[in-house]
Amino acid sequence: MPDLYAALGVTSRATTEEIRSAYKSLSLQHHPDRPTGNEAKFKEIQEAHEVLSDPGRRSVYDINGSVNGESRGGWPPPQTASGIPFSFMGGGGFGIPEVHFNMGDMFNGIFGGGVGKPRRRGGKGPDKFHDIGVRIEDFYKGHEIKLKFNQARKCASCEGSGAETTEDCGPCGGAGKRIMMRPIGPNMIAQTHVTCELCSGDGKRVMKVCRGCQGKKLVESEKQLEIRVEPGMRDGQKVPFVGECSDSPEYDEPGDVVLTLQCVMPDVYEWKGDDLWSTAKITYAESVLGFTKKFTDHPSGKEVLLTWQGGPLLHGATLRREGGGMPTRGGGYGSLYLRIHVVPPPVVPWSSEDAAKLQSVLGGVAASLVSAGDSLTFVDSA
Numbered sequence: 001m002p003d004l005y006a007a008l009g010v011t012s013r014a015t016t017e018e019i020r021s022a023y024k025s026l027s028l029q030h031h032p033d034r035p036t037g038n039e040a041k042f043k044e045i046q047e048a049h050e051v052l053s054d055p056g057r058r059s060v061y062d063i064n065g066s067v068n069g070e071s072r073g074g075w076p077p078p079q080t081a082s083g084i085p086f087s088f089m090g091g092g093g094f095g096i097p098e099v100h101f102n103m104g105d106m107f108n109g110i111f112g113g114g115v116g117k118p119r120r121r122g123g124k125g126p127d128k129f130h131d132i133g134v135r136i137e138d139f140y141k142g143h144e145i146k147l148k149f150n151q152a153r154k155c156a157s158c159e160g161s162g163a164e165t166t167e168d169c170g171p172c173g174g175a176g177k178r179i180m181m182r183p184i185g186p187n188m189i190a191q192t193h194v195t196c197e198l199c200s201g202d203g204k205r206v207m208k209v210c211r212g213c214q215g216k217k218l219v220e221s222e223k224q225l226e227i228r229v230e231p232g233m234r235d236g237q238k239v240p241f242v243g244e245c246s247d248s249p250e251y252d253e254p255g256d257v258v259l260t261l262q263c264v265m266p267d268v269y270e271w272k273g274d275d276l277w278s279t280a281k282i283t284y285a286e287s288v289l290g291f292t293k294k295f296t297d298h299p300s301g302k303e304v305l306l307t308w309q310g311g312p313l314l315h316g317a318t319l320r321r322e323g324g325g326m327p328t329r330g331g332g333y334g335s336l337y338l339r340i341h342v343v344p345p346p347v348v349p350w351s352s353e354d355a356a357k358l359q360s361v362l363g364g365v366a367a368s369l370v371s372a373g374d375s376l377t378f379v380d381s382a
């Protein structure tokens with residue numbers, strides 16, 4: 001699977017808007033009908049956009065490095081090539097599909113992530129970090145996401161040794177370490193303790209393989225993590241699940257699974273702190289007379305109508321609706337801010353009647369003074 005982000009020339013943190021604009025400019029550049037066109041490249045860009053513009057498919061790709069359930073290279077090891085099912089359920093029918101895929105490198109590989117006998121490292125295994133796409137309406141109302149995966153735990157019947165019966169390792173005498181002599185100069189020999197490679201430091205040799213785990217030391221079972229997205233949580237919030245990585249023979253305890261909630265934003269909003277920001281494009285007439293703006297995709301799920309009747313607005317003005325923002329940690333709501341973008345009107349000369357009406361409302365310069373100077377010519381609107 002090619003790197004979809006690289007195909008669009010964006011980072012994995014790119015917003016929906018950045019992805020769309022990268023797609024637009026690249027597909028124009030590489031369209032087969034153009035002199036700079038390249039059909040293969042064009043196809044690649046289209047495929048990348050198809051996946052990355054869909055929050056559900058993007059999450060799957062982010063976690064798994066593929067869109068169809070094949071894992072990133074190098075994992076799983078050959079003995080589990082059929083893959084470990086992993087499902088991601090958006091719940092609540094918000095359009096995040098339930099998808100089954102390999103855990104990939106999200107959790108510790110159940111065999112320690114490699115082929116051959118892993119080296120004992122001891123201590124706690126590494127944490128696994130991953131992003132989970134969450135819709136803004138789910139941040140607003142609260143939501144539960146269920147992650148299902150097969151988790152490996154040390155086999156209970158052999159306590160993770162993989163053996164039903166063992167005997168002491170011969171070469172190291174059961175110590176797990178051997179002394180290595182190395183000449184370092186005339187009549188000088190250095191002695192170093194090295195881990196016995198035959199028993200990997202266990203000091204034991206397997207005589208009879210454990211029937212519980214067939215010697216694999218680990219047993220898999222289905223595990224479900226429930227991620228509770230609560231109102232007041234923020235984009236980028238980390239949700240740790242202590243010790244939920246798979247056990248591995250390399251480490252004494254498994255690492256944590258740390259999920260980062262990444263908001264999937266509709267392009268119409270920006271989320272800053274407790275507040276939402278948006279832009280209202282209004283006509284010149286609306287900037288003078290007032291306007292009503294309807295939001296059908298507010299994260300509350302309700303239609304939001306905002307009205308301005310307060311007098312003339314200039315381009316770049318900011319209006320605020322208290323309580324129209326995101327839930328706060330304390331239980332209230334932030335504000336919805338509207339940046340005013342005034343679309344310039346077509347430039348047409350006023351009729352003398354219109355000029356007189358406007359002058360009666362706005363005041364202004366007397367017509368005799370207007371016609372006294374040299375005429376100006378319209379060039380362009382800024």
Ligand SMILES: [Zn+2]
Nearest residue numbers: 169172196199
């Ligand atoms: Zn040994």
Ligand SMILES: [Zn+2]
Nearest residue numbers: 155158210213
């Ligand atoms: Zn066992």
